[in-house]
Amino acid sequence: MKAFASLVLIIALTSPALACNGGAASKLMSSDNSGGLQILAVLDPIAVSKPFGLGLVLCSKSGDETPFTIKVDAWMPRHQHGMNYEPTITSSAPDKFAISNMVFHMPGLWQLRVNVRNGENTKPATYLLDIEVK
Amino acid sequence: MGLQRTAGVFLLLATLSASIAQAELVLTQDEIQQILAHGPWPIDQHKDPSNRVSGNSDAIALGKHLFGDRILSRDGTLSCTTCHRPDRDFSEYRPRSLGRKLLDRNTPALLNLSAHRWFGWGGSSDNLWGQTILPIVNPDEMAHDSESLKSAILKSQYASSYEQIFGSLQHQPSQTVLVNIAKTLAAYQETLTTGKTSFDRFRDSLARGDMKGASSYPGAAQRGLQIFIGKGRCSFCHSGANFTNGEFHDAAVPYFLGPGRVDAGRHAGLKTLLQSPYTLDGVYNDDPLKTGAWAVRTVKTTHADFGIFRVPSLRGVAHTSPYMHDGSLPDLKAVVEHYNTINTERLHADGEQILRPLKLSGREKDDLIAFLESLSDH
Numbered sequence: 001m002k003a004f005a006s007l008v009l010i011i012a013l014t015s016p017a018l019a020c021n022g023g024a025a026s027k028l029m030s031s032d033n034s035g036g037l038q039i040l041a042v043l044d045p046i047a048v049s050k051p052f053g054l055g056l057v058l059c060s061k062s063g064d065e066t067p068f069t070i071k072v073d074a075w076m077p078r079h080q081h082g083m084n085y086e087p088t089i090t091s092s093a094p095d096k097f098a099i100s101n102m103v104f105h106m107p108g109l110w111q112l113r114v115n116v117r118n119g120e121n122t123k124p125a126t127y128l129l130d131i132e133v134k
Numbered sequence: 135m136g137l138q139r140t141a142g143v144f145l146l147l148a149t150l151s152a153s154i155a156q157a158e159l160v161l162t163q164d165e166i167q168q169i170l171a172h173g174p175w176p177i178d179q180h181k182d183p184s185n186r187v188s189g190n191s192d193a194i195a196l197g198k199h200l201f202g203d204r205i206l207s208r209d210g211t212l213s214c215t216t217c218h219r220p221d222r223d224f225s226e227y228r229p230r231s232l233g234r235k236l237l238d239r240n241t242p243a244l245l246n247l248s249a250h251r252w253f254g255w256g257g258s259s260d261n262l263w264g265q266t267i268l269p270i271v272n273p274d275e276m277a278h279d280s281e282s283l284k285s286a287i288l289k290s291q292y293a294s295s296y297e298q299i300f301g302s303l304q305h306q307p308s309q310t311v312l313v314n315i316a317k318t319l320a321a322y323q324e325t326l327t328t329g330k331t332s333f334d335r336f337r338d339s340l341a342r343g344d345m346k347g348a349s350s351y352p353g354a355a356q357r358g359l360q361i362f363i364g365k366g367r368c369s370f371c372h373s374g375a376n377f378t379n380g381e382f383h384d385a386a387v388p389y390f391l392g393p394g395r396v397d398a399g400r401h402a403g404l405k406t407l408l409q410s411p412y413t414l415d416g417v418y419n420d421d422p423l424k425t426g427a428w429a430v431r432t433v434k435t436t437h438a439d440f441g442i443f444r445v446p447s448l449r450g451v452a453h454t455s456p457y458m459h460d461g462s463l464p465d466l467k468a469v470v471e472h473y474n475t476i477n478t479e480r481l482h483a484d485g486e487q488i489l490r491p492l493k494l495s496g497r498e499k500d501d502l503i504a505f506l507e508s509l510s511d512h
Binding site: 048049051076078079080081083084085086087088100101105106107108134 | 369
């Protein structure tokens with residue numbers, strides 16, 4: 001049991017992904033082509049049709065300091081529509097972004113979509129997070 | 135939306151009198167949470183920071199007088215109350231407003247406006263005073279320009295009241311006078327609010343866990359409410375305490391006005407908005423922080439905006455017939471029937487997929503109307 005716990009600790013300390021810290025309320029976004037990059041989303045409380053914000057923490061395995069560029073949007077897959085406003089993106093560090101003016105104008109399932117490009121010559125990767133809004 | 139009868143259900147018994155058949159309704163915890171989201175009411179009233187005379191009693195009094203005075207039309211034939219009739223919750227009985235000619239849209243009610251993000255059926259303004267300017271200067275409505283309005287106010291009994299609030303009228307640019315007049319009218323319109331309804335009392339009882347109090351809400355309205363938040367899918371758009379999400383949707387109401395003419399709805403509203411000097415992002419906003427200007431700065435324009443219209447509040451809805459942006463549905467029965475048998479061919483082919491025929495029974499339609507009426511007994 002001790003050996004197992006030690007193994008978990010070693011993995012935790014050596015894994016770049018786990019070194020990435022978005023806080024207890026952060027949620028890991030999913031991606032089919034992450035290429036070693038993980039994204040944690042930290043959501044403000046969401047009320048229908050009210051603007052809210054979120055934070056994004058990008059965690060790269062390679063330690064590559066090429067600046068990321070991101071695009072953020074959201075979509076209601078069951079209703080087939082997105083948001084009515086363009087989110088405002090600000091960066092406080094190369095791997096940290098604050099997103100404001102997000103508005104989910106209907107209750108139901110929304111899919112947060114973050115499109116990330118690491119440098120000019122790489123293929124962008126899409127990250128998703130399902131959010132149920134009541 | 136399916137109903138899962140969980141352990142946390144509440145049984146509400148309407149036992150108003152022995153002569154009325156007992157109505158019972160079982161609400162899930164999820165349904166109760168949805169109902170609570172339609173309140174509390176009334177919402178807190180805040181001064182509009184973009185309007186420095188918001189909440190100013192002198193401005194409200196002047197705005198009220200001007201609202202009912204034909205001085206606001208260039209030829210002295212129309213006042214705001216010509217279309218926004220106080221005895222009709224500031225709407226009117228005509229399907230489409232009659233200005234200097236027959237207009238394209240139904241006169242919207244003017245209640246609880248401070249809760250809005252966008253104004254008008256197409257959302258051509260992001261603030262109340264900016265919206266108020268539009269009919270004053272529309273050639274088909276009151277047909278003033280800023281010079282003619284300033285001249286009319288200068289010669290009127292209102293000149294001294296204006297100057298007590300805003301200073302010398304003679305020396306102000308006419309555009310400033312136009313905006314100031316609109317701000318007094320907005321200050322007055324902000325006072326047009328509705329109180330608690332029987333729905334709100336029901337909702338408050340649920341919030342307190344007072345099932346006895348909740349049971350006084352009529353059974354038909356309870357069942358109609360369950361349709362409203364459930365299989366009717368009405369609360370997707372008519373959400374929150376003001377029963378609107380404040381945004382724009384396709385309700386399958388035709389937008390053809392006649393040969394070669396269409397009402398472009400939000401598409402036209404955005405065009406007007408983005409060219410307007412009277413937005414929260416403009417120089418006439420009195421708020422140095424420009425609170426709320428994020429919306430006009432970031433609003434998207436898409437082809438799906440064409441022919442969609444702002445979701446109206448349902449508070450007071452029983453008093454504001456006829457309905458829809460063109461006033462084409464004469465009463466609540468017609469509105470419910472419209473959604474009950476909605477022609478999805480009229481919806482944008484690549485638009486949002488929310489609406490479908492409800493296929494309600496006769497009793498269910500009556501119940502839904504009973505619920506809507508319970509939003510109007512303030």
